[in-house]
Every structure is written in structure tokens, then in C-alpha cells.
Amino acid sequence: MTTSDRIGQRRPPDAVLFDRDDTLIVDVPYLADPALVRPVPGAAAQLALLRAAGVRVGVVSNxxxxxRGLISPEQLAAVLARVEELLGPFDTWQICPHGPDDGCGCRKPRPGLILAAAAALGTAPERCVVIGDIGADVDAALAAGAGAVLVPTAVTRAEEIERARATACVATDITEAVAVALYGPRPAERSGRDEP
Known part of the structure; x- marks a missing residue:
């Protein structure tokens, strides 16, 4: 079964897990100041829609x-609290504080964050969909057995988009990504063909 088939399931997923930076909030490198938190357009409305539908929401973020010593744990906690002030409560936060060379199992593209989120929510990874903006988000989801939707930004590499088209789903914005997570891709997206 492909990820597109899994996302195209008849019932909504148990949970939608979001990358944080450039997916839920505008990316500010090594964000340490809560005053700089700005939601991505549409994020609040889509999170409200998911909550109203009974779908749990979480964050999985490197x-x-x-x-690197650029953000203290206290600063990170303050930023996460500000995200919740602006976007509402999340059912789980799974954060990898490690560096790229630390060899942890949680840093995306490894599946640890997605597995931990599913466990915290009492569901299976296969009942989750991950929405993110780079290939590591998709790769982590697939490695965990979850569905994945890529929402490309200016930093998303072309090869990441092409790989996501072949193995997961690609959406133009958070609104379309949530629709795909809830209802599955349109038939043309499943087949990879353009609509007439």
C-alpha cells in the first residue's frame, strides 16, 4: 500500500502531526524570542477545523x-508556549533538541518523533499523517509508517518535491495539506496525472 493510498483512507486519521518551522509558523532561524512567533497564513483555521473534527494535533520538530547552544531550554519552552497562545493547544509536542551529529533516533529524517507522538496519543503511526515542508519530514513519516504531505516552501529542494510526489503527497499550502490528510488526494493526484 502506498502512502497516497494510506492517506486516501475512508475515515480521518487519528492525528495530524505538523512540523513547526515554515509549516505552522514562519521560520526564524534558531527562534529564541516568543515575540517573533508568527503563524503561517491559514494555520489557525486549519488547526481549528481538525480539532472540531475530533482529530488530534501534534508537533514534531527538530x-x-x-x-548548538543558540537556544536555551527555557527560551524554547517560551516559544512553544507562544505558539500555543496563537494557535491553540496541541495534544503532543515532540521536540528533538539534538544536533545533526549526535546520532539520536529522534532527529528527522529518523522516525523517532513520529513514533513518540503516536505513542503519546495512544494510536498507531499508520493512523497519523505528518505535514511538513522538507524531505526530512516526509522521510521520517514514511520510516515510521505514517502518511505524509509535503508543503513546499522556498527552501524545499526540487528533488524533495519529486520524491514526495512519488512516495507521499504534495500540497500547495496548509489548507490543501489538511484537506489531503482528512479526505485523501484528488484522483488526479493519486495517479500523478494532471486533471483535464
Whole structure:
């Protein structure tokens, strides 16, 4: 079964897990100041829609600034609290504070964050969909057995988009990504063909 088939399931997923930076909030490298948190357009409305539908929401985010000494754990906690002030409560936060060379199992593209989120929510990874903006988000989801939707930004590499088209789903914005997570891709997206 492909990821597109899994996302195209008849019932909504148990949970939608979001990358944080450039997916839920505008990316500010090594964000340490809560005053700089700005939601991505449409994020609040889509999170409200998911909550109203009974779908749990979570965040799965690499935050290597902690390991690099650029963000203190207290600053990170303050930023996460501000995200919740602006976007509402999340059912789980799974944060990897490690650096790229630390060899942890949680740093995306490894599946640890997605597995931990599913466990915290009492569901299976296969009942989750991950929405993110780079290939590591998709790769982590697939490695965990979850569905994945890529929402490309200016930093998303062309090869990441092509790989996501072949193995997962690609959406133009968070609104379309949530629709795909809830209802599955349109038939043309499943087949990879353009609509007439």
C-alpha cells in the first residue's frame, strides 16, 4: 500500500502531526524570542477545523539550536508556549533538541518523533499523517509508517518535491495539506496525472 493510498483512507486519521518551522509558523532561524512567533497564513483555521473534527494535533520538530547552544531550554519552552497562545493547544509536542551529529533516533529524517507522538496519543503511526515542508519530514513519516504531505516552501529542494510526489503527497499550502490528510488526494493526484 502506498502512502497516497494510506492517506486516501475512508475515515480521518487519528492525528495530524505538523512540523513547526515554515509549516505552522514562519521560520526564524534558531527562534529564541516568543515575540517573533508568527503563524503561517491559514494555520489557525486549519488547526481549528481538525480539532472540531475530533482529530488530534501534534508537533514534531527538530530544534538543534538547543544542542548548538543558540537556544536555551527555557527560551524554547517560551516559544512553544507562544505558539500555543496563537494557535491553540496541541495534544503532543515532540521536540528533538539534538544536533545533526549526535546520532539520536529522534532527529528527522529518523522516525523517532513520529513514533513518540503516536505513542503519546495512544494510536498507531499508520493512523497519523505528518505535514511538513522538507524531505526530512516526509522521510521520517514514511520510516515510521505514517502518511505524509509535503508543503513546499522556498527552501524545499526540487528533488524533495519529486520524491514526495512519488512516495507521499504534495500540497500547495496548509489548507490543501489538511484537506489531503482528512479526505485523501484528488484522483488526479493519486495517479500523478494532471486533471483535464
Amino acid at each position: 530544534q538543534s539550536g538547543v544542542a
